[in-house]
Amino acid sequence: MKHTRHTLKNGMRAHLIPFEGTDAATVFVLFKVGSRYEHAAINGAAHYLEHLMFKGTKRRPNTLDISRALDAVGADYNAFTSKSWTGYHVKADAAHLDLAVDLLHDMLFHSKFDKAEMDRERGVIVEEINMYRDNPMMRVEELLEQEMFAGSPLGWDIGGTEKTMRTMTREAVLAFRDAYYVPERGVVVIAGKVDKGILPLLERTFGKVARAKKEPSPHLPAAIPSSSQKIRLNVENKKTKQIQVALGFPGYPIGDPHAPAAHLLSVILGGTMSSRLFISVRERKGLCYFIRASHQPMEDTGVFQVHSGLEAARLKVAVKTILAELAKARKGVTARELAEAKExxxxxxxxxxxxxxxxxxxxxxxxxxxxxxxxxEEYLAVLSKVTAAQVKAVAKELLDPSKLTVAAIGPFKDEKEFKKRAGL
Structure with a gap:
């Protein structure tokens, strides 16, 4: 895939990815900062900042000025925060590429952070937190990581808590912004109908941002669960007809040579409608509507997860079936399964x-x-060389029952009741 890498005068990195067959372009700005870089008193600050970037700048004083400028050209725009990064994108007709670049730069480095606007947005985020907590399918994954990484910020919810959102100060939020929204921790990428003629504009905007005065604090290391004969559980009592269950194991970090094999293992186990878990749990026994497996690498660890919504009356059978498939995977995969997963x-x-x-x-x-x-193309070349023996070795290491964490949401008064009904 054709792309060029550039370094702006202040050290911020830029990538241009031109390709034919489109009249649109995406401007994407990503910063290496997320909720795991926070301390307890400002848990939720990274996500809070993401919201606040849309609330007005010196040149575009309020949120309507920003949204109207983008809506007027039919742009698609959004932002998102994870535990490790925060990203902002604008996708528009390439004829309006200059607007997309200018507006993103203006938002990210010239926002006003008006106190009244900030206080109003606190309530918005509290309602967003409530929305996720009222959605068991989303909430169970938060519970899983809370338990897996208990004792470190990686186990905290990205949105923070109602308490932190109500109490973190404007000064603390801006200090967090100043520390991490710096050229050294960011990259701007433009893909679509674009050429090197955009570089002078990038220099006049993102290239003018001041360098960091000092290196910001690194994130704390993940609290990775050790082997245990006792299953780690996090159960939330909620009146539901369907039981949300997530089973998690510590995975591989970003860049680990075993990660491609873990990716393929997740596809074989629960990545498709012909995967092992989908066939055994749904198609053969009718125990669920959805079931999936995934491997998510992070900076210093990862999560290999199986997630499903299960029939309450046959919860024990469902959990037993899932655990049996995980045990079977540790014995290896077939050549056909591996070839199909790669494709x-x-x-x-x-x-x-x-x-x-x-x-x-x-x-x-x-x-x-x-x-x-x-x-x-380079990633696919690495993936193509993964062998069945490597997938088996990864399965044996990852799917170790002594490293299992389970999260669940359903009508259980406590963890003991869930364990009994799930047969654990």
Whole structure:
């Protein structure tokens, strides 16, 4: 895939990814900061800042000025926060590329952070927190990571808590912004209908941002669970007809040579409608509507997860079936399964990369978190060399019952009741 890497005068990195067949372009700005970089009193600050960037700048004084400028050209725009990064994107007709660059730069480095506006947004975020907590399918994954990484910020919710959102000060939030929204920790990527003629504008905008005065505090290391004969549980009592269950194991970090094999293992186990878990749990026994497996690498660890919504009356059978499939995976995968998983990843990636936003996301993530920027083609080449023996070795290491953490949401008065009904 054609792309060029550039370093602006202040050290901020930029990637241009031109491709034919589109009249649109995506501008994506990513910063290496998320909720795991926070301390307890400001848990939720990274996500809070993401919201506040849309509330007005000196040149565009309020949120309507920002949204109207983008809506007037039919742009698609959004932002998102994870535990490790925060990203902002604008996708628009390439004829309005200058506007997208200028507006993102203005938002990210010239926002006013009006106190009244900030206080109003606190309530918005509290309602967002409530929304996620009222959605068991989303909430159970938060509970899983709370238990897996208990004792470190990686186990905290990205949105923070109602208490931290109500009490963190404007000064603390801006100090967090000043520490991490710096050229050294950011990358701007433009994908779609773009050429090097955009570079002078990038220099006049993102290239003018002042360098960091000092290195910000690194995130605390993940509290990775050790082996235990006792299953780690996090159960939330909620009156539901369907039981949300997530089973998690510590995974591999970003850049680990075992991560590609873990990716393929997740596809074989629960990445498709022909995967082992989907066939055994849903198709053969009718125990669920959805079930999936995934491997998510993080900066210093990862999460290998199986997540499903299960029929309450046959919860024990469902959990037993899932655990049996995990045990079976530790004995190996077939040549056919491996070949099909590789082709599945290749095909999905090709489809995703039809979108300029996906291309921008790929190179931004590679730039900030990987030791070397790999193109999609280079990643697929690495994936193609993974052997069945390597997948088996990864399965034996990852799917170790002594490292299992389980989170669940359903009508259980306590963990003891869940364990009994789930057969654990």
């Amino acid at each position: 599945n990843v290749r095909g999905r990636l090709r489809l995703n990369l039809e979108d300029s936003s996906e291309r921008a996301d790929w190179f931004a993530t590679q730039e900030l978190f990987y030791p070397k920027v790999k193109s999609p």
